Amino acid sequence: MFRKYPSKLTTRTAIWRIVPALLLFLCLAAAPSLRAYASSAAPAASASSHIDAVLLIDVSNSMKNSDKNKIANEAMKMFIDMLSTKGDKVGIVAYTDKIQREKALLQINSAQDKEDLKNFIDGLDRGPYTDIAVGMDEAVKVLQSGSDPAHEPIIVMLADGNNDFNDASGRKQSESDAELKTAVETAKQNGYPIYTIGLNADGKLNKQSLADLSSQTGGKAFSTDSADDLPQILSEIFASHLKLKVVPVQSITANGSYQEVTVNVPNASVLEANISIMSSQPVTAKLTDPSGKEVAIPSNDVLLSKSSSYSLLKLLKPSQGDWKLQIKGVAKDKIDINLVFNYDMELKIDALPSATYKKGDKVEVSSHLFSGGAQVTLSNLYEDMKAVLLATDVDTGTVQEIEMDNTGGVFKADFEIKDSHDYELKVRAEESSFYRESEPVQISAKSGSTGGTTAGGTTTGNSGAEEEKSSGLLYYIIGGIVLLAAAGVALGLWLKKAGQGFAGQIVVEVVDGNTGEKTYPQYKKLTGFKGKFTLHQLLQLAPELKESEKLVFTPASNDRLHLRAGEGITVEKSGRAADVSRGLELKSGDRVSVALQMVDKTILLEYLV
Structure with a gap:
């Protein structure tokens, strides 16, 4: 999904937006401070540790074959059990070729709330026919109407990926495809990743259709024909969405006696430890904390959830150290164990x-972890993690990865500015059970900047002289512009077209049509182009993307962008093919996708001003 960052108000853009000479003068005089303000704008809030999830399930009669043992029901109940004890929201949409039953987003505040949701799942009935578009459209609407902006939204879909229309309804596949495309585009625009679990007991799973839904929205696709796979699949979904890692725990073959497994809690910042135990036969468990004291299951600090196919232990604010889990099962029964921790942890770059x-x-970059809004000072937590500074040259798209020092309760690294370009700085820190990424910070080393700083923050030499030179240059520009204005509006408009160039930036992502993999977003400044440029130029002339030369950008009025494409290039906007042979105008926030035929790649573009 594209992310938006505040754009900079360039002097050139400001000049040509205001025709009267007096306003032109004021705008130019204010331009340096406006640039500084835009560059130092506060970053967006970090991601929440709470989830707003819609569980979307196909309950058509065809699922009697593809999901004979109602694995989907078990999956949904296990997902609910893995959620935090308080704060998350869950909605449920059960569909056939219509909405069979629906539960709006319910905030979980107690164990009874989870039981109510699981009872709702047990009460779902099957019905004839299937139309995936109907279910997906409703799932998106449930999130739109009830999602908390501070939470992480997600759709988890359980289906076989096949449609089965009622002939009497007159519904056509093309109509369903169009509705589904619109729903998925809306999910994508709102940042709703779709995770799909394909159920394949009868071998008729339409794996590709479900994979497409996930790849388009930044989710992941899974498939299974057995409940045995559920712990791993759900752990992967849960972990991927909250930037956690599934911690491997040994599987065992039961021998009729208690067998011991070690569960290591790595630090005191763990909010919850979710231990899922999957077995085809009943199991009994005992638990000992790091001090050697046996802990009752269940108890105030250890919650137990059970169903016909799994048991889930949730340790609340567990002590750091080795916990001993003893499992007794039926002899020769295979018992699978998975572990996912939940953290209330953010990573932030300190103010530059x-x-x-x-x-x-040289820019000194330091970064700290925050838990519950307070800075984490435990040095051992930092020392147990590996952190890197990712410095992206916005002008070229190249990324420099710098290993950070993790001693002293802080992550630190020095970044040397090698070119007079714009840069984006981001920190990524990870350990065995989770990772975090900071919000990016924008800095500029373009010529004409109002002075630089050393690693310690001291102003670099000649900054006063450079500022004086910049000021002199500014008044020189003012004088020239005033003379041009006096020459007439027509001349001004001509100069705007010839010399203004482009405003804003384009966010670029490349999707591989064979693997579904998507590159990290790259932010391409347009101010260096004049008159026109091609998509191939924007992509740094990558040889394998040569056919992108056929798509040409030119500036349009009101800081808009005009694109035109030659034969063989398919451009989609809002999920629909656009006629770009006659040109397409983009305003700030518009997104398009460009399908390349020769390399089976799709270029995702978002224009920001």
Whole structure:
């Protein structure tokens, strides 16, 4: 999904937006401070540790074959059990070729809330026919109407991926496809990743259709014909969505006696430890904390959830150290164990001394972890993690990865600015059970910046002289522009087209049609182009993407962008093919996808001003 960052108000854009000479003068005089303000704008809030989930399930009669043992019901109940004891929201949509039953987003505040949701699942009935588009459209609407902006939204879909229309309804596959495409596009625009679990007991799973839904929205696709796979699948979904890692725990073959498994809680910042135990036969469990004291199951600090196919232990704020889990099962029964921790943890880059620098400056970057809004000071937590500073050259798209020092309760690294470009800085820290990424910070080393800083934040030499030179240049530009204005509006408009160039930036992602893999977003500044440029130029002339030369961008009025494509290039906007042979105009926030035929790749573009 594309992310938006505040754009900079360039001097050139400001000049041509305002025709009267007096306003032109004021705008130009204010431009340096406006640039500084835009560069130092506060980053967006970090991701929440709470989830708003819609569980979407196909309950048509065809599922009697593809899901004979009602694995989907067990999957949904286990997902609910893995959620936090308080704060998450869950909605349920059961569909055939219509909405069979629906439960709006319910905030979980107690164990009874989870039981109510699981009872709702047990009460679902089957019905004839199937139309995936109907279910997906409703799932998206449930999130739109009840999702908390501070939570992480997600759709988990359980289906066989096949449609079965009622002939009497007159519904056509093309109509369903169009409705589904619109729903998926809406999910994508709102940041709703779709995770799919394909159920394949009868071998008729339409794996590709479910994989497409996931790949288009940043989710993941799984498939299974056995409840044995559920712990791993659900752990992967849960972990992927909250930037956690599934911690491997040994599987055992029961021998009729208690067998011991070690569960290591790595630090004191773990909110919850979810231990799932999957077995085809009943099991009994005992638990000992790191001090050697036996802990009752269930108890105030250990919750137990059971169903016909799994048991889930949830340790609340567990002590750091080795917990001993003893499992007794029926002899020769295979018992699978999975572990996922839940953290209330954010990673933030400390405020930089400046947003503007110059070539050769060294920028000291430090970053801290935060839990419950408070800075984490435990040095051992930092030392147990590996952190890297990702410095992206916005002008070229190249990313430099710098290993950070993790001693002293802080992550630190120095970044040397090698070119007079714009840069984006981001920190990623990870350990065995979770990872976190900071919100990116934008800095600029473009010529004409209002001075740079050294690693310690001291202003670099000649900054006063450079500022004076910049000021002189500014008044020189003002004088020239005023003379042009006096020459007439027509001349001004001509100069706007010839010299203004482009405003804003384009966010670029490349999707591989064979693997479904998507590159990280790259932010391409357009201010360096004049008159026109091709998509191939924007992509740094990558040889395998040569056919992208056929798509040409030119500036349009009101900071809009005009694109035109030659034969063989397919451009989609809002999920529909656009006629770009006659040109397509983009305003800030518009997104398009460009399908390349020769390399089976799709270029995702978002225009931001």
